[in-house]
Amino acid sequence: MKTPFLSIIVASFITLSAFSQISINNYKYVIVPEKFDFLKTQDEFQLNSLTKFLFNKYGFEAVMEGSEYPADLALNRCLALDADVLNESNLFKTKLKIELKDCNDKLVHETGLGESREKEYKKAYNFALREAFKKLEPLNYNYVPNESITSITTATQSPAKKEVTQEIAELKKEIQNLKKEKQAEVTAVEKPKVETPEVKVQEPKPVKQPEVKETSVIEGVSNVLYAQEIENGFQLVDSSPKVVYRIKKTNLNDVFLVEGSSAIIYKKGNDWVIEYYTGATLEQEALNIKF
Incomplete structure (x- = not known):
């Protein structure tokens, strides 16, 4: 023993x-x-x-x-x-x-x-x-x-960090899959219709592309949001001051989860960008954030 x-x-x-x-x-x-x-x-x-x-x-x-x-x-x-x-x-x-x-x-x-x-x-x-x-x-x-x-x-890594990392990875993967689906729909073309008895092939009709709206980063954004540190992240307030977003830190540099929504805020070059879906449309807007 x-x-x-x-x-x-x-x-x-x-x-x-x-x-x-x-x-x-x-x-x-x-x-x-x-x-x-x-x-x-x-x-x-x-x-x-x-x-x-x-x-x-x-x-x-x-x-x-x-x-x-x-x-x-x-x-x-x-x-x-x-x-x-x-x-x-x-x-x-x-x-x-x-x-x-x-x-x-x-x-x-x-x-x-x-x-x-x-x-x-x-x-x-x-x-x-x-x-x-x-x-x-x-x-x-x-x-x-x-x-x-x-x-x-x-x-x-701690379970909390691993969970956040996994959530970010899954969110990015979902966004990429949605982009691929929309691109596939855009490139799809209707097959030519054949009329009988003349067996005349009609010209393909133009395919209406589904809306895939990805707003480019807007230069010269004047609406400044000021970052105020809170537990596990920041709150972004305007000059009112009014809280516009509450964002949570992730395990990735310059990537934040927006509290109460499936949106993410991340740094793109020298700009901050918020990315989210409106229906089937991917929206991307620039934010002028001062930390």
């Missing part, structure tokens, strides 16, 4: 030892957000771009959130650490520090504070961030693969 119990203890100890040995060097990438919480706009004062640049300078391979990820990172999100910059400034000094968390939101490393007495925000944030990054230098980061991280795949 003691042998199975002893085996379980040994196996648990080995597993815990493997995870305890994971260090910052076992993560191949660092993902930098497009906006830090203490800033008002995306990449304000170019602080997010500077963060990505400095990570690369100190030997890390940094990627910007929302950009096209390398193939191995797309398959295994746990290969990357999520970077964040925290503002702990006071009346006299600008103080910033850097946090690095794993894919389970567990803190892996935190730097000391970088400080600046500059009065202008851009100069103060720039200098304080560079000072905080200097505290990463003693780590001498050098990527060393760790099997407990590299063996993770998208199959280990």
Whole structure:
């Protein structure tokens, strides 16, 4: 009876030892957000771009959130650490520090504070961030693969994430199937009718094409919608302010589900587009969204 119990203890100890040995060097990438919480706009004062640049300078391979990820990172999100910059400034000094968390939101490393007495925000944030990054230098980061991280795949995603991913995939598949059906109807032509007794072949009648309306992206949209963060997504309000849409985040970059409908909102080039069906007609409209 003691042998199975002893085996379980040994196996648990080995597993815990493997995870305890994971260090910052076992993560191949660092993902930098497009906006830090203490800033008002995306990449304000170019602080997010500077963060990505400095990570690369100190030997890390940094990627910007929302950009096209390398193939191995797309398959295994746990290969990357999520970077964040925290503002702990006071009346006299600008103080910033850097946090690095794993894919389970567990803190892996935190730097000391970088400080600046500059009065202008851009100069103060720039200098304080560079000072905080200097505290990463003693780590001498050098990527060393760790099997407990590299063996993770998208199959280990949480059920909620997998469900959202599957829902998006099915929605896109349904849209593609509907497009193919409409294209097939458009290309179908009536067979020539044959009259008797003259056996005269009539000219094919023109086929009326079913309406397949796909509104192109409208340039110069003036109706601006402002994104206000809510739980699991955003609410888009106009200048009234009136809530026009509530959208939920998905596991795909720049793809949102519209609450209360089967529509999706996604980024197309530099534009935001809402796509939905009106009857059998696929509608596509441009939105001017400010995050």
